[in-house]
Amino acid sequence: MAAPLPRPHRFDVYVALAGLLGGVLVWAFGLYSNGTGLLPGPWALVPLAVMAGLELLRRSRPRAAVLAGTLALVTDQFTRGSVVTVLMYTDLMYAAALYGSPATARRLPVTTGLVTVATTIGFLAWWRTPEALLVGFLTGIVSFGPAVTGVVVRNHRDAADTERLRAEQTALLAEKDRVQAVTAERARMARELHDMVANHLSAIAIHSTAALSLDDPRTTRDALAVIRENSVDGLAEMRRLIGILRHDDGGGREPAAAPTLDGIGALVAGARANGLDAVLEAAYEDGLPAPVGLAAYRIVQESLTNALKHADEGRVTVGLAQHDGVLTVWVTSPYGDRDGPRAPGSGAGLIGMRERAALLRGTFEAGPEESPGSSCGTVWTVRATLPLGQGGTR
Template sequence: MWLREFARTRLRRTPLPLRDLRLAVGFFAGCLILYVVGGPRVMGGEIPVWQAVLPVLVLCGSTAFRSTAPGRAVLVGTVTVSVEAAASGGLGPVLIYTDLLYAAALYGAPRLCRALQFGTVAATMAATVVFLFIGDRSEGVTTGLIVALLLISPVWTGVLIRNHKEQADAERQRAAQINRLAELDRKAVLQTERTRMARELHDLVANHLSAIAIHSSAVLSLQGARGAGEEKPDEPDGDDPVLRALAVIRENSVQGLAEMRRMVVLLRSDRAVDDDWDRPQLNALPSLVEQARPAADAAALTLVTEFPESFPEVSSVIEVTAYRIVQEALTNCLKHAAAGRVRIRCETGAEELLLCVDSPLGRPDGRERQQRPGAPPTAGAGAGLAGMAERAALVGGVFDAGPDRTAPGRWRVRAVLPLDRNS
């Protein structure tokens, strides 16, 4: 188990040349230990020490290049083992040579791999035939098995591992190609859906907003034409609440049309969502509150803001999320809140952005401000809180809305948006 874990964690992280160098040093140390422990012919003086150590040095030097130059390494190893076998026939050089054969079959060119397969088989058959003619049959068969174990076995093991690696690489490339094709299909489907959404927004919602803007402008123009000649049609009499409400309706519908056009352009483009398009910003929160003041005055609501002197630079995702949450919270206040004070607070810190909108809990009659008695509920009622919660969750923030426990009779909307995760 520990050997397998070591091979999976350590050896795979080590570059091949450095791994080969370590292997060569290990082979050399092992051969020296083998000669010291079980080499009486060397230690006793029958074979000079240099004659036993020199082939090991040459083979270990070839091992250092077993993966970078496998052809030359196995060629040098073949010549060295052949000369050493004719001279002394030590076991250590033969074991090192089997590793050179394995590395040549694994890392060498395809032509070298095929040559080693046929060459080792031919060498094994030739050695078997020679020993059959020289000695008896049993000795020839035994010698052939030993030669096959030393020559054919490492080569075919390297070929087997090589085939598995090539198959794994092919499957990996095929999987990467499939992922690229799937990503292209996903982008095509996403772009098609965005185009369809843009078309629906342009054909349905934008048309209704245009009709609202046109009709409100027409009523204001007729009233202006009936009044004094110096009075501008776009500036209705401030004493008439109906005309003031029409002016607010026209202004908000025109602004909604502008935002709708930007959204349609964004959906039809292939730009990323973090592109610098004309998006809401934090420094636009005061103007958002000012736009809601006429409607708030008509509903007997007093808007009180607590904004920092200067808004910090945050990511576009946080700016859009904060702007939309405050916008939706103000809309809910105008629809549901009772007469009183509405407090809009924004605090910025080093790691988070705090948004808080608290208002009177609700009208005494329990009806929405803009809903006629007996009329059906407004379409999309209840979706505002869910939308604000989803926007906060998408950026990793926290959102809660409900009656304020510290101030009875008040409704509080609170959102905390992190800045470090969305920079």
């Protein structure tokens, strides 16, 4: 079953009505394109009406319209003729090249060009007069010219559509990159905020709990001293983070320096002040890439924070070793149930450490291990390998 014809475009309806009314008006004034004709004057209205009806199909059925229009144009040559019929045929030829299939758009200029050449040669051979060239010229104007014009306009439209699509795709990619950049920046700031604050607040929570639980003035005084020290250090870290944010926003201030491996010793000493039996074993060269140093510092900091909150009584070992272009960081702490005050954990610490290692294309693992040399037999080990050649992120 054949598909029904779509509703004609409003512009095509206007073109058909204008052509029909214009052709009737020209015929009423007795204006014809042919001096003589085999059929009398009123017969010129037949191809005119057919051509006007085909204008309704110039978008929906352009190929069929131009084929039927060619037959109507040939029929018009046997009447007195109408210039309006010829003009509507040129519009059908133009529409066929513009709205037809790509194959039709490619073949139409070639076909009309060959028809123009064949018509010129045929009339030259028949008439053997220069007037035959005029017939070929008019044939080219009616067929070849509109076809070429339609192809040119079509190519320009296709190029414009391609550029518009490319612009839309570029905008989508730019938006995707922007969202990814914002997400990555938020994740980075979340890691920084967690690593900076968690250590100090955990110590504050544990020592404040101890001060409230034990009715001992000396213990309370020592706990308050630790609380004050961690409060001051946490405030300094927060100011550093705010300085980074203001610098990124163009506030004009230079951000405070980020922690480096040179601060590992002070970090371990602060852990001992908070009550951990922490020792440092370090063997690495100076001048390591800043991203590697910051990642190692934050991993040790978060590991010490977790040890302060969860580790059993015993020694906590912090180790750093450089070999074969890789910095290895490990922290071991006694694994087991612990008596005494605890600070609740968020679970984001391990995720943050794993992300820091992954951003440098390193590895990270954390979990309990058997340790014969440990008093408790089992230790919780955090181990990260950071390639020194990856100074930046992915």
